[in-house]
Amino acid sequence: MYCSVSNYPINEGFLFYHEDKLLDEKELYHHLVPLTFRSKHYESGGLFIYDKNNNKIDIEDIVEEGDVIFYDGSLKHGVETIKGNSEFNIGRIQTFSIPTNFQYPGDNFRTLVDLNLSNKKLIKYLFYRIKKLL
Numbered sequence: 001m002y003c004s005v006s007n008y009p010i011n012e013g014f015l016f017y018h019e020d021k022l023l024d025e026k027e028l029y030h031h032l033v034p035l036t037f038r039s040k041h042y043e044s045g046g047l048f049i050y051d052k053n054n055n056k057i058d059i060e061d062i063v064e065e066g067d068v069i070f071y072d073g074s075l076k077h078g079v080e081t082i083k084g085n086s087e088f089n090i091g092r093i094q095t096f097s098i099p100t101n102f103q104y105p106g107d108n109f110r111t112l113v114d115l116n117l118s119n120k121k122l123i124k125y126l127f128y129r130i131k132k133l134l
């Protein structure tokens with residue numbers, strides 16, 4: 001898992017609705033921390049989630065400063081275009097943790113290449129991995 005910061009600028013920022021899933025996970029719970037708020041930092045738009053009965057829930061309507069939002073990432077969700085006055089509003093900003101599965105270099109050759117090791121360190125690492133297999 002790693003943390004990101006998303007910025008949805010005034011009159012531009014949106015996220016088309018979608019569903020998230022991890023390959024091996026049965027359930028995927030997202031959590032995010034909104035840093036700006038509708039009616040204070042922008043005028044309309046924001047996060048929505050469809051519940052299991054396909055009812056669209058306007059999350060921005062119920063969120064308050066200091067809240068952490070948890071939701072089932074497999075439900076349809078997105079961000080309606082953030083609208084406001086570009087002179088006075090700063091848009092929608094949030095932190096969001098992104099679930100991912102990192103693999104050890106020995107399990108994923110691409111990760112090993114990305115480390116950009118010197119040949120000496122690469123050979124040393126490969127011998128270490130071979131020893132562990134024996």
Ligand SMILES: [Fe+2]
Nearest residue numbers: 018019020077
């Ligand atoms: Fe998502």
